[in-house]
Amino acid sequence: MKSLKNFFSNIKNNLISLLIFIFIWYILSLFFKDYIIPSPKIIFLNFKQYFNNNFSINLLVTIKRTLIGFSFSVLIGIFLGIFSYIFKINEVTQTTLLIFQVIPGTILGIIFLLIFGIGDKAPIALIIIMTTPTIAINTTNSLFKRNTPLENLIKTYTQKKYYLIKDAFLPSLIPTLSANLSLGFGLSFKVVILGEFIATQNGLGYLLNVARIYFNMKEVFFYLLIFVLIIFFMQIILNLIFFTLLKKYLNPV
């Protein structure tokens, strides 16, 4: 019951954030013409105009690319993070990964376009390159904050690594996993839009690019609102997992 209460409390907070975002957008629209920053009211009134088959298909394509790229990033990032920690090469790995983080996404997007051509692979590769470093670095840093006294306690009962991993090591990674998934998904989504801008002929990023070319700011802001709603719903799903099923692992230590 308490965890459901936390979950609903979290949805309430997310809704408040969404309302604050729309309010700020509304205030800004009062100072600019419709063709620069259209009012949220206009976008909401014209919603039906943009929702069509074409939109649904492109939405699914973007979500598919995001989830594939994000999943690979999480797996590779966590593996790299643990690998760096165990073999004590975290300083080398972190510096290398930071280099990838700093390279502008547009340049990488063009490189992947030339390598993979137009299609799914370029945006997915872009997500992996740009999201993995954050996840890997977070993972390594969390391993340095391992609960050593707890591991020592387990060692007084058994020397089997299985219990150390199951009862101390993995539970201590869950708070980091929560942060990684939250940060990582947002970043992945942003990157896939960038990738679709440059290297595809479908997806929300492509539609956004077309709207931008025709200076259709109402459509641009419509897609902006969709992006915000996608992140909002993804956050709800993550909170459902972490504030209900895995809540106890997020307790203060």
Add this chain to the structure above:
Amino acid sequence: MEDLLLSIYIKEKKFKDHVVIENISLQIFESDKIAIFAPSGSGKSTLIKIIANIDKNFSGTIEKFYKTSSFLLQEAPLFWYKNIKENIFYPLKFYNINKDKLEKINNDYEEWLKITGLKNFEKHFPYEISGGMKQKVNLIRTFLFEPQIVFLDEPFTFLDIKSKNLIMNFIKEKYKNITIFMVTHNIDELPDFLKKIFLFKDLKLSNYKTIKIEPFYKREDIINLIFKE
């Protein structure tokens, strides 16, 4: 003649260039109730960690003849994602406990909850209880499964006087057959059920004295003996 449970000889244990323990030889027999009384920083916790196999970086030998043991470490860690009851019963899977013994353990558990005042806190998590309550949880976890020998590092830290006395008396009455080896720097932590106290200035052989405790000694007698030395 009591059985030998542990024979330990530490030739040397150092951290970087600083020698912490040197030429310590200890033998612990069944039903012994021994304390090492030494100042802070003298290597007491290091000794416990060596016996517990947590610290393997030393020169010397350890021979263990006991089947079951339990350790109360100085950091007193609890699993942050388990409630109090789950924390206390965590070691259950590591002991071979039959149905009859499990029933006795459950009864003892209820007694412990009464003595420590934790009855209403079973479902609480560690972050919801105080330092003193956490120490009580650790004490219950250490003694509940009646291992052959328990090793205690500063076991009564954070406890108020009333709780400390209640728990010491409870252990004295209930666990007469358990071998106890404890280390502390706090004179108030020395229970009156001890049979022997080793007084160390630091954990090097040349620097210790032994105080033998007679069964009729009270705590004030033990404290006076220590001050005399």
